[in-house]
Amino acid sequence: MDLMGGMQKVMRRMLVARGVESSTVQVAGQGLHHYSLKGEGKGPPVVLVHGLGGSANGFGRTFFGLAKRFSRVVAPDLPGHGFSLEYCGGEVCVRNQFDVLRAYVEQVVGEPAVVVGNSLGGAMSVNLAAEYPQWVRALALVAPAGAELPEEEMKSLLASFTVRSPAEARAFTRRLFHRPPLPALLFAYELRRFYDTPTVRALTAEALATRASLEPDKVRNLAMPVLFLWGGSERLLPSQTLKWYRDHLPPHAQVHVVDGFGHVPQLERPDELVSHLVRFADTAGL
Template sequence: MTVSEGGPYASGEAVGSALELGGGERIHVCQDGPRDAPVLLLIHGSASSTRSWDQLVPLLTGVHRVVRIDLLGHGRSDKPDDGTYAVTDQAHRAGEVLDRLGVGHAVVVGHSSGGAVAVALAEQRPELVTALALINTGPGLHAFIATGAAAAGPAQWPPSDEQLREFASSGFSRAGYEIPDELLADARRMTLHSLTSSMGATRTYLEQQPLPDRLTVLGKPLLVLFGEDDRRWRSSSAADYAVVPDAEIHLLPGLGHSPLLEDPPRTAEPLLGFAAVQGVRAE
């Protein structure tokens, strides 16, 4: 394993490190909070990065060790043109990161397509994943709102600032939301191959089997948070997760696809309550 310290991000952001995994791929990792506290693993969505969690992390670290990763093809992780971006491969890398960090159990939190990676990790490593929390993760392709910039990325890459902002705009509840420059910068660092391959991989995973069906078999505790004004996935589809035994489903009025950015405190409250219950169950 090779570990190298990365330089600091924007003001107030954690310093990360790069882990070289068994396949030679370098994955960027951030850690915050007490090292002996229960672990939350945060997995971002397509065309995003660890930075998408920046505002939420300080609300979680009082009682949790928070681990964030840039999936292959995203953020500061490698973006190989010959790499595989399948959801199952991304999940395998996430599990390897936790192994390298000495983490034996974690509540895994996924935003948007990161939720599919979280589910795949639980399928592969049920002993590692204590519970799952999905934030605005569509249960299946039937729930996808295939309009505008949400349906396809920019036709050219790298895109202009205007194209990139239009592409990202549907990730929020209202027009004119000021998307953090750091997130736009990380999206711009992606290659066209890593972007289209990652988005296609999520589509393939959902085509194979809807997430509620996978979760019902897994039997893991589940929290579903969904901004009611999501412009990428129909928020009514959150009800599909009700087939999962004892699933907790919370709709967040006035918020869109990215409640972790739009209203971190409202996102953190149910997440912390859910994670606390899992800690009690584990004792």
């Protein structure tokens, strides 16, 4: 029995029952599952981009809070994640993931949006904002990856996604949260199903081989409003990540280290994350 897969389907049914649309769209030759919720607010659309091994379900508890402030909330499952089919798209796996995200924003969202990216989704969101700024009204980075790291730090980070035993699974789970919920620890070994996939293995192998990182100028030259959130309990990404972003973000960026946030506040503190995003939109005049 695929326990985690079953729980993901239950989560999807619960979201759909509350009015969230769950569908598959064709972009860049890829069938991409996504959620869409019509909002009550007048702000621009919000695009929620998950990280490596994550899924759109991870943002599910933020949908309704964001919908009160913004006109639409959308969250795609990147290729090989969530309910989207496995896909790597050739030798340059990371780039092809990005190309699908770009096509999704252009074809499905179709207007400038507030793009919120977590972890690897944060790095891809920076690339989107730097290379296609016409589609990014504002950028919110939540514990983003993409910083240039020493080789040993990069190896250690990528190795942490390889879970071979229940003890390793629990250790990895603890690195994701400020205070891991008991169910997450009890079922930690099942989480390996999210990370032991062809797409995730290809992405980590490519990142290790190329030491992929963002070009500093891409971060430095971001012209739209930028919010950077870092957890006071961040344990997955090394502390050099925070320093790197602080060194390269433009002066107008809002940088906050938030007590009680781990690597995935959308799972652990969804209401607080929504509050930060709404305040950011208010101060940016969106």
